[in-house]
Ligand SMILES: Nc1ncnc2c1ncn2[C@@H]1O[C@H](COP(=O)(O)OP(=O)(O)OP(=O)(O)O)[C@@H](O)[C@H]1O
């Protein structure tokens with residue numbers, strides 16, 4: 001089985017993907033780590049030195065590599081991976097199940113405020129209010145892609161353990 005987790009930054013793709021893979025004894029691939037390893041640079045440095053367009057091109061290339069992988073795996077994609085070009089169509093056409101981790105804007109924003117330094121898309125938002133406004137608009141634009149996932153997991157005020165149980169119940 002191949003499982004793709006998609007969703008906004010901070011929605012828990014990496015946290016839940018790692019836990020799901022461990023529990024199901026599947027290989028875990030974190031897309032952002034995969035890309036950083038292949039490029040030999042952190043995403044923050046790539047954004048700074050080569051720019052977002054370069055990053056999006058490489059992101060599209062590595063998405064194809066992972067879609068072609070024949071092994072069973074849990075793959076946590078990057079927050080923007082399904083939202084550029086025809087990426088979401090390619091994800092849907094490939095074998096496997098995609099799951100959108102849907103988290104309310106207020107919860108995403110409060111999680112992301114403390115972690116914004118590591119996320120180049122967000123680090124210009126210098127107050128919690130500006131960050132929340134940015135996330136609200138950005139998520140609205142991206143929802144069109146995220147909502148095309150095979151499954152949608154709505155999580156609110158849950159511990160990662162509760163969300164993992166709900167994810168397993170949705171999948172199996
Ligand atoms: N129910 C929950 N499910 C998942 N994560 C949760 C939950 N509640 C709180 N968290 C916290 O929210 C954060 C989610 O961050 P994580 O890095 O997993 O998100 P991500 O979707 O991989 O983001 P990015 O796209 O930036 O890589 C973690 O710090 C995690 O501990």
Ligand SMILES: O=C(O)C1=C[C@@H](O)[C@@H](O)[C@H](O)C1
Pocket residue numbers: 008009032043077078079080081119120121
């Ligand atoms: O939402 C986004 O556009 C991003 C999310 C992260 O997972 C990284 O892939 C990168 O920081 C861009």
Ligand SMILES: [Mg+2]
Pocket residue numbers: 013014015030032076
């Ligand atoms: Mg992640």
